[in-house]
Amino acid sequence: MPFIVTEACIQCRYTDCVEVCPMDCFVAGPNFLVIDPDGCIDCSVCVPQCPVQAIVNAAEVPPDQADYVALNARLAKAPGWQPIRRHEPPMAEHVHWAQVSAKRHLLQV
Template sequence: MPFIVTDACIQCKYTDCVSVCPMDCFVEGPNFVVIDPEGCIDCSVCVPQCPVDAIVNAAEVSPQQAEFVELNARLARAPGWRPLTQAKAPMDGHEQWAGVAGKRAHLRLTW
């Protein structure tokens, strides 16, 4: 099963994970990053790089985060979402959002 990004990433967009991905399978949206499941080789090297523990194996996702399996797959191909192959600075205000739970309502789908 591929790894996915969950709602802990919303409004933060830490990208330390991107720089270690051997397959360049991260895709960036306005305030969230997803993993393209077709490119993910399940190596897990991205997991410890995420400072907010937003990356999990799709097979081990909690019931509360289950919708993110489909969201990662869909948004990886969404118009306007673009491949992200190099780390960049997190979003402005990331410090305030890093520990916030249940950020799904804040996900922006378009730039």
């Protein structure tokens, strides 16, 4: 089962995880990252790199985040979403947004 990115990433978009991914399976949108499940080899090296603990194994995703499994798969192939292979600065105000839990309504697709 692949790893996925959950709600905690919205409005933060930290990219520390991107640098360690051996399969280059992260895809970037305007204010969120996803993991392409077709490329993820379940290695988990990205998990400890996320400062907001947004990356989880899809088989262990909390019930309130379960829809992010399908969302990662869909957005990984969405027009305008691009593979990201190197570190970029986090979003403006990421420190504030890292403390906010209910951010789904802010997701830009």
